[in-house]
Amino acid sequence: MDAVTDVSPQTYPAAGALAERMGITIVEVSAERVVGTMPVDGNTQPMGLLHGGASAVLAETLGSYGAAVHGYSVGRPMAVGVELNVTHHRSARTGIVTGVAVPVHRGGTLATYEIAITDESGRRVCSGRLTCMLKSV
Template sequence: MTDAAPGPYRLDPGALGNRMGIVVLEATPERVVGTMPVEGNTQPMGLLHGGASAVLAETLGSFGAVMHGSTIGRPLAVGVDLNATHHKGLRAGTVTGVATPVHRGGTIATYEIVITDDKGDRVCTARLTCLLRAAG
């Protein structure tokens, strides 16, 4: 978790993200970076689970959407669409996700999340769209 992000939000990956070892390293509305270990997040064949990549992607993209929404009075982000293309299997190491905005509007924010391995090779490309809501 990081406290370096500006604004009134707390960048905590939540119970699932914490259990999976997600750590947020950098967070602004323009770029959110986080890591996750492969170990402990694998499927029965020993490869990084596609669902784990999806959790990392949704966590990082949601943080970006919340930060953008906070600047326009809509600090609640609810994921409405997530898709992911898995390019490469991994058995060990750490993956790094980088979320950058595709669209930041008044009610919808969409982020692309690129997940890479320790060598910088792309493992997964995801896109998350969030509905932005006012608090209360």
């Protein structure tokens, strides 16, 4: 199987119903880097701050995309999350947050991605790490 190194967000499979409901937009997809955005509005907790779970969904969505693209190159294109860790550094009340996922490890059966989520001023809102098991379809 040929390595898949770059995929157009317009042609790669959709991020799923939850990501769509949360307004996540995939901007860039490759095994080396996945970028996506999400609005704060509509994804807040009762105090008006970006919900930590929303940041976790953005992190898992982006890391899963990267793992799946890598999985194609090893004949295991189904990426299933087995561990997600997120640390919240600061709050966001408005605007758009951007997540960037980069690989920490890309093996034959596991892939781990680190995800940095920042606000519109470039300040880190959240750091995440996702490990996915790579499976055959």
